[in-house]
Every structure is written in structure tokens, then in C-alpha cells.
Amino acid sequence: MRKKQEGCVSMDDSSRNGLHGFSLALASRKAEEAAWRRYEAVRWLDSFVGPLGLPNQPSEVEFISCLRNGLILCNAINKIQPGAVPKVVDNPCPLQSLTWDSQPLPAYQYFENVRNFLVAAKELNLPTFEASDLERDTFEAKVVDCVLALKCFHESKQMSNENGFHKHVKSPLPLHSSNRMHPRPLSTVSLDSCRRLDMSATCEKRPPVGSEELEELIVKSLVDSLVQEKENFDGNLLASLRNRDKDAVTLFQSIVSVCSNELLQENFPEKIKCDTTLEDELKERSNSLAHSNTILDDISDLDSSQRCRACFKKKSCNHRQLFCIQERELLDLKALLSKTKGEFHDLQLQLQRDLKDLESEVQELSNAALGYHNVVKENRSLYNIVQDLKGNIRVYCRVRPSFNCLSNNVIEFIGEDGSLVILDPLKSKKDGRKVFRFNRVFGPAAKQDDVFKDIQPLIRSVMDGYNVCIFAYGQTGSGKTHTMNGPSGGPDKDFGINYLALNDLFKIQNVRKDIDYEINVQMVEIYNEQVRDLLVAESSNTKYP
Numbered sequence: 001m002r003k004k005q006e007g008c009v010s011m012d013d014s015s016r017n018g019l020h021g022f023s024l025a026l027a028s029r030k031a032e033e034a035a036w037r038r039y040e041a042v043r044w045l046d047s048f049v050g051p052l053g054l055p056n057q058p059s060e061v062e063f064i065s066c067l068r069n070g071l072i073l074c075n076a077i078n079k080i081q082p083g084a085v086p087k088v089v090d091n092p093c094p095l096q097s098l099t100w101d102s103q104p105l106p107a108y109q110y111f112e113n114v115r116n117f118l119v120a121a122k123e124l125n126l127p128t129f130e131a132s133d134l135e136r137d138t139f140e141a142k143v144v145d146c147v148l149a150l151k152c153f154h155e156s157k158q159m160s161n162e163n164g165f166h167k168h169v170k171s172p173l174p175l176h177s178s179n180r181m182h183p184r185p186l187s188t189v190s191l192d193s194c195r196r197l198d199m200s201a202t203c204e205k206r207p208p209v210g211s212e213e214l215e216e217l218i219v220k221s222l223v224d225s226l227v228q229e230k231e232n233f234d235g236n237l238l239a240s241l242r243n244r245d246k247d248a249v250t251l252f253q254s255i256v257s258v259c260s261n262e263l264l265q266e267n268f269p270e271k272i273k274c275d276t277t278l279e280d281e282l283k284e285r286s287n288s289l290a291h292s293n294t295i296l297d298d299i300s301d302l303d304s305s306q307r308c309r310a311c312f313k314k315k316s317c318n319h320r321q322l323f324c325i326q327e328r329e330l331l332d333l334k335a336l337l338s339k340t341k342g343e344f345h346d347l348q349l350q351l352q353r354d355l356k357d358l359e360s361e362v363q364e365l366s367n368a369a370l371g372y373h374n375v376v377k378e379n380r381s382l383y384n385i386v387q388d389l390k391g392n393i394r395v396y397c398r399v400r401p402s403f404n405c406l407s408n409n410v411i412e413f414i415g416e417d418g419s420l421v422i423l424d425p426l427k428s429k430k431d432g433r434k435v436f437r438f439n440r441v442f443g444p445a446a447k448q449d450d451v452f453k454d455i456q457p458l459i460r461s462v463m464d465g466y467n468v469c470i471f472a473y474g475q476t477g478s479g480k481t482h483t484m485n486g487p488s489g490g491p492d493k494d495f496g497i498n499y500l501a502l503n504d505l506f507k508i509q510n511v512r513k514d515i516d517y518e519i520n521v522q523m524v525e526i527y528n529e530q531v532r533d534l535l536v537a538e539s540s541n542t543k544y545p
């Protein structure tokens with residue numbers, strides 16, 4: 001367990017040094033793995049078809065040069081599958097004496113060997129390469145894959161011959177090389193044997209390393225498989241780990257956990273966004289926040305275990321703080337909305353009460369106005385009744401003052417009841433006394449206003465729809481014009497009945513705004529049986545026929 005933690009720390013440090021350092025480490029690991037595979041291929045060929053004359057750890061150039069003539073490849077495949085390459089172009093030297101740098105025949109003849117080998121390998125469904133790849137050292141990985149596949153095929157064939165069955169399995173070769181070919185299934189290779197063989201290819205014959213270095217290599221290999229080519233993380237590497245020891249499997253699980261928490265978060269952030277765990281945590285937190293107003297202070301003190309996974313490496317979790325701020329603002333808005341609703345409800349109730357009070361007051365005023373109109377109507381009716389009772393035809397007598405102080409006064413008595421007693425001085429008292437009765441008698445001292453006051457009630461009846469006629473009768477110079485119009489150019493106090501009546505009519509019109517009155521005035525004179533309009537300036541036009 002301790003070693004596993006150390007391995008994780010080593011990987012974590014590498015990732016923290018930046019992507020460039022991590023890429024360099026991966027490239028180094030790939031180169032190291034390719035070398036192991038090349039050594040394995042050389043060791044197998046050396047033991048299977050004879051000594052190749054190569055060092056234990058040959059370079060790419062040495063390896064490719066050894067296989068360039070195709071003799072070793074053809075001999076190997078013919079040994080596994082006799083007759084796979086019917087004709088092999090060979091040189092006179094025995095195979096045992098053939099070394100990788102001996103090329104006595106023309107190149108095109110050896111090219112024929114390589115082409116025939118590739119045809120035979122393709123027929124066995126083995127991963128192949130191009131014949132020209134042997135001329136280029138950069139494609140050494142394809143050649144190694146082909147040789148190891150041939151080795152795997154040979155061993156699986158031996159195993160199937162021993163067990164007496166064949167099984168169609170997936171290619172056992174590790175296919176995460178950057179220059180690898182498309183995987184092709186081997187029809188006669190068992191899964192267990194492939195895993196075992198592949199394990200031997202990657203573990204058994206590699207140079208011995210320490211346990212810490214081994215862990216670091218495993219970590220790098222797993223990180224490479226998980227992060228960059230996780231889709232090809234098949235049973236090959238997993239089998240290697242399982243067959244090595246139990247701690248390696250435990251280490252693998254730990255690495256996967258660490259990778260999923262850290263490296264994969266950086267390479268696949270969209271996956272983190274979709275993580276439902278974060279949503280569950282936020283929902284649970286929001287429910288608790290809804291009942292506390294001091295939660296923001298609590299959030300600021302969150303330790304790393306309480307932060308969301310997106311902010312795992314940060315000192316503070318902005319997402320939670322933002323969420324909490326919005327949550328608190330939402331609660332404040334809800335409280336404000338509730339308070340506003342309460343105030344609005346109170347205002348509605350107050351307005352309803354005010355409207356009811358106003359309605360009652362208006363109703364009282366309406367009743368009062370209706371009663372007032374009824375009273376006024378009744379008063380008018382009573383008023384006109386009184387006028388009728390006074391008489392529809394009323395006769396008043398006005399005595400003009402005497403102009404001659406020496407003349408005899410014929411007026412003996414004027415009664416309040418409208419009686420007038422006249423005494424003719426030329427006759428005896430018995431024969432010369434005459435009594436007249438009027439509705440009222442105005443003496444020589446009566447003013448214009450005294451006469452009008454007695455007539456004014458009749459004039460007001462005109463505004464109530466009654467017809468009224470007032471006219472003056474008497475001999476010449478008795479004072480008719482003076483009573484009806486007043487002296488010409490005289491003061492207002494001497495206005496006659498006509499002016500005073502019109503003024504009174506206009507006053508009533510202004511008071512009674514609810515009634516539309518129209519007032520017209522016409523003034524004519526009837527003299528010698530001719531009617532003359534006195535309001536027209538031209539005298540010729542004043543006469544009516």
C-alpha cells in the first residue's frame with residue numbers, strides 16, 4: 001500500500017510539472033516499451049530460427065537490417081506453417097553463419113522473400129507491414145508487431161495442438177503504438193495463451209528494474225492508456241498486472257481512481273459538468289441553505305472535502321458561494337414580495353372602507369338634495385297658489401304728486417285695504433265724496449321701489465311658467481311712463497317696473513342653473529290705433545300695419 005501511494009505521488013508530480021513534461025515522460029516510456037518489444041522479437045527469432053548474430057539489446061537499425069533480406073522471416077513462418085512460403089531465395093551460406101550485416105545477393109531477390117512472407121502472414125491473419133518498411137527504420141514498430149504476432153501464433157498453435165481445440169480470439173498484441181496497424185483478430189489464438197505470451201513479451205524478458213521503478217512504469221503505462229488511448233485499454237496490460245502480483249492490481253485500482261479524479265477532470269471537463277454527484281450535493285446544500293441566513297459565513301469556512309469537484313484544487317468554492325448568494329437574494333425577494341402583498345392587501349381593505357364611507361356620504365347628500373328639490377318645488381307651488389289667491393287680475397292705483405301747490409287736494413282718504421276716498425271741492429260733501437276700491441292704492445309719496453315690491457311676486461311667477469301682464473292706464477300726464485320706465489336719464493333708484501322686473505328675471509335665471517331660460521324683450525307703442533316698435537331707431541319702420 002505504501003508503494004502504491006508513492007507511485008501515485010510520482011505520477012501526480014509529473015502531471016503538475018505541466019503538459020510538456022508529461023508528454024516527454026510518455027514519449028520516453030513509449031520508446032522504452034518499443035525497445036522491450038524489439039528485444040523480445042529478436043530473442044524469439046534467435047531461439048526459433050537460429051542465431052541472428054545480433055547483440056542482446058539491438059538497435060532499430062540493427063533489427064531492421066537483420067530482417068531486410070526476408071530469409072529469417074520466411075524461415076520462421078515456414079517453420080510454423082510449413083509451405084507458407086514455397087520458395088525462399090537463399091544464399092549459399094548456411095543460416096547459422098548468416099549474420100544481419102551479410103547481404104551477398106541482389107536486393108531485388110531478397111525483396112521477393114519479404115513480399116512472399118507478407119503474403120503468407122496475411123493469409124494467417126497476422127498484422128503485416130509494407131515491404132518498403134524494412135528500408136525505413138522509422139517503421140520498425142510494425143515489423144516488431146508482425147514478428148511478435150508470429151511468435152504468438154506459433155505458441156498458440158502449439159497450445160491448441162496440445163489441448164486439441166482452436167478458439168477465435170482478439171489479437172494479443174498491444175495496439176497502442178503510435179504507428180500501429182489496425183487490429184486483426186487471430187482465428188486460432190486462445191485468450192489465455194495470448195495474455196500469457198504478451199505478458200512474457202512485456203515483463204518476463206525486459207531488463208530487471210527495481211520495485212519503485214516498476215511501479216512508476218506501470219503508472220505511466222496506465223496513465224497513457226487511460227488518458228490518451230483509453231478505448232484500447234484491453235486485457236493485455238490488465239493481464240500483465242494481474243499475473244505479476246496482487247499489489248499491482250490494487251495499484252491499478254488506485255491509479256484509476258486518481259486518474260478519474262484528477263487527470264480525467266483536466267482532459268474531459270465536459271464529463272465533470274455532467275456529474276450528477278455535484279448536482280446532488282448542490283441540491284442538498286440548497287435545501288439546508290433555505291433555512292439559514294448565515295450560511296454564507298459557513299461556506300467561506302468549508303474545507304477541501306466540502307468543495308465541489310470542479311473546484312477541488314481551489315482554496316474556495318466559488319460555485320457554492322455564488323449559489324448561496326443567489327439563494328439568499330431569492331429568499332430576500334420572497335420576503336419582500338410577501339411583505340408587499342400584505343401591504344397591498346391592507347391598502348385594498350382601507351380603500352374598500354373609504355369607498356363605503358364615501359358612498360354613504362354621497363347617498364346622504366343625494367337624499368338631502370332630493371329633499372331640497374322637493375321642498376323648493378313645494379314652495380313654488382305654494383307660492384303660486386298664494387298668487388292665485390291674491391287674484392289673477394289686480395288693479396293698483398298710484399296718485400301722482402301735485403305740481404301746483406295752490407291747487408286743491410281732492411284725495412280725502414287712502415286706506416290700507418285699497419280704498420280711496422275723493423272729495424270734489426266744487427260739490428257738497430255729500431254729493432262730492434266718492435269712494436273707490438283697488439287692490440292697493442299708492443299715495444303721492446310712494447316710491448318706485450314701493451310699487452315694484454307689490455308686483456314682484458307676479459314677475460317671479462313668470463319663471464315658473466305663468467303668464468303675467470302688467471300695463472298702466474290713465475290720462476295724459478298722469479304718470480304712466482314714469483311708473484313703468486322711470487324718468488329718462490334718472491338714477492337707478494327711479495327705475496320703473498320694466499327695468500326692475502328684467503333685473504329680477506336675470507337674477508332668478510342665474511340662481512336656477514338647472515333650468516334653461518330664454519328671455520326676449522319687445523317694446524311697442526299703440527297710439528291712434530297704430531303699433532310702433534320703440535326699439536327700432538327708424539321711425540318709419542316702427543309702425544305695424
Ligand SMILES: Nc1ncnc2c1ncn2[C@@H]1O[C@H](COP(=O)(O)OP(=O)(O)OP(=O)(O)O)[C@@H](O)[C@H]1O
Pocket residue numbers: 399400401474475476477478479480481482483487
Ligand atoms: N309719481 C310721480 N312722481 C313725480 N313725478 C311724476 C310722477 N308721475 C308723473 N310724474 C311726472 O309727471 C309728468 C308726466 O308724467 P308722464 O309723462 O309719465 O305722464 P304720462 O301719463 O305718460 O303722459 P302721456 O300719456 O302723455 O304719455 C312727468 O314729468 C313725470 O315726471
